[in-house]
Amino acid sequence: MDEQALIQAALDGDLNAFNTLVLHYQDMAYNVAYRIMGETGAADDAAQEAFISAYQKLKQYRGGSFKAWLLRIVTNNCYDELRRRQRQPVTPLKPDLPDGETLEDPYWIEDETASPEEQTEQAELQAAIQNCINELDQKFRAILVLVDIEGLDYQTAAEAAGTPVGTVKSRLARARERVQDCLQGFWELLPELFRLRDEETAS
Amino acid sequence: MNNERTRTRELELLSAYLDGELSTTQRQALEARLQHEPDLHNRLENLRKTKIMVGYLPRLRAPRHYTLTPDMVTVRPQKKQPLFVTLRLASALAAILLVVLFGVEFLFTSGPLARPRLGAKPMMEVAVVADELEPLILWGEPGVGGGEGFVNGRGGDPEIMEQPVMVESMPIEPEVDVEEELPPEDEPELMLEAEALPPTDDEVGTLQIAPKDIDEQPILGINPEESGEIISRYADTVEEIPQPTWRVVVRVLQIAMGAVLIGGGLTWWLLHRHGLS
Numbered sequence: 001m002d003e004q005a006l007i008q009a010a011l012d013g014d015l016n017a018f019n020t021l022v023l024h025y026q027d028m029a030y031n032v033a034y035r036i037m038g039e040t041g042a043a044d045d046a047a048q049e050a051f052i053s054a055y056q057k058l059k060q061y062r063g064g065s066f067k068a069w070l071l072r073i074v075t076n077n078c079y080d081e082l083r084r085r086q087r088q089p090v091t092p093l094k095p096d097l098p099d100g101e102t103l104e105d106p107y108w109i110e111d112e113t114a115s116p117e118e119q120t121e122q123a124e125l126q127a128a129i130q131n132c133i134n135e136l137d138q139k140f141r142a143i144l145v146l147v148d149i150e151g152l153d154y155q156t157a158a159e160a161a162g163t164p165v166g167t168v169k170s171r172l173a174r175a176r177e178r179v180q181d182c183l184q185g186f187w188e189l190l191p192e193l194f195r196l197r198d199e200e201t202a203s
Numbered sequence: 204m205n206n207e208r209t210r211t212r213e214l215e216l217l218s219a220y221l222d223g224e225l226s227t228t229q230r231q232a233l234e235a236r237l238q239h240e241p242d243l244h245n246r247l248e249n250l251r252k253t254k255i256m257v258g259y260l261p262r263l264r265a266p267r268h269y270t271l272t273p274d275m276v277t278v279r280p281q282k283k284q285p286l287f288v289t290l291r292l293a294s295a296l297a298a299i300l301l302v303v304l305f306g307v308e309f310l311f312t313s314g315p316l317a318r319p320r321l322g323a324k325p326m327m328e329v330a331v332v333a334d335e336l337e338p339l340i341l342w343g344e345p346g347v348g349g350g351e352g353f354v355n356g357r358g359g360d361p362e363i364m365e366q367p368v369m370v371e372s373m374p375i376e377p378e379v380d381v382e383e384e385l386p387p388e389d390e391p392e393l394m395l396e397a398e399a400l401p402p403t404d405d406e407v408g409t410l411q412i413a414p415k416d417i418d419e420q421p422i423l424g425i426n427p428e429e430s431g432e433i434i435s436r437y438a439d440t441v442e443e444i445p446q447p448t449w450r451v452v453v454r455v456l457q458i459a460m461g462a463v464l465i466g467g468g469l470t471w472w473l474l475h476r477h478g479l480s
Contacts, residue, residue: 015271015272015273015276018271019270019271022268022269022270022271023268023270026265026268026269027262027263027264027265029265029269030263030264030265030266030269031262031263031264034263035260040266044265044266044267047265047269048269051269051271052271052275052276055271055276056276087476125259126259126260126261129256129257129259129260130260133257144257147222148254148257148258149257149258149260149262151258153222153224154219154222154224169215169218169219169224170211170215172218172222173211173214173215173217173218173219174211174214176218176250176253176254176257177214177250177253179253179256179257180249180250180252180253183253183256190256
């Protein structure tokens, strides 16, 4: 895929060229939106809005990493939506499990070879991690998602978040430490290999 | 404080080390410390586990395609919100007008353009009201005052009669011989502010001239109907001095602008708070 050619074609009004870019980046956009928002419906809206905004603002793209530019639109959309929800809190609908517990996302269950019990444990662990991410402040959350989940380097993450590299570095370190502290509350869910040193000595 | 700063600095170094974002010299220095500092090594391992745990989260796939249709990307003119815009505009205009009105009022009342106040004016207005009352003191006709020095008078010393307090405010008229009997319409006008308030027939009537029959009426005395009473003649008769028209208009406009400002601002704030802005 020649990204720059597709961008130029889109700038010339070729919507199909832009849709090729959409298909390439849509999973990444949705995943980032979901990890920041913590809710499927909101992530779906944010991702769709991000692609519409990207097409309408394509003339503002000044080269460089298109992925970072697109992720910046996605994260900004998420921030806007989170701010709006802070003003008007909503209670998302969550699918109920047979035992009365809730899962935040039906996409959790991916390993079809695992037993139902293992699948439930995986889902609980992932829910615990997502809860710890959701407890982070927005600015810390976005950096953690971009680097640790999307695997961006610091420079690209800085472009995507619209902050200096030094800020990415410090925010990421603090975000990791806070998630680490949070995960100690779910010690029994953590695989033995991943239990933290302090917990091991405590036990 | 320094410990906290050092700890934060170490945390950032460890985190960047995990991501391979340290320079060669930073990395070598940190690795040397890690070999001799087990606590620092433990912190690094915990951070590494946390990073792996977060990365353990599955990458989600988009639940649908987000491809765009021509209809989705048609640039539509943004919907204007007339209520919101009008409220904002009205509030801003009201605020400006309010400031201007207060400024105008200040300039023409306390400021450099203010007129000096006339001290005599209230007195004149009081005099007008007072003249409408029935007189408490009845002045006798000088000619029948009864002073011994007068030919016709019996009322007392003629010099006293000739120097009443009101002499200064009496209209300048040709001196009349006190011995001449004046017709009623030519009686001297005994008023406090004669120049400002020319006497009318009614007013002349209030300054009753004692009838010539001195046996029936007192020359200078108390109104018999009100004798023995302490009367405040002005308490219920002095009327409030009306404000100038322009000040009333300015005041009404100030109240109106204040109401628009407060109402518009409150509504704007409510709309903004409920996300309707």
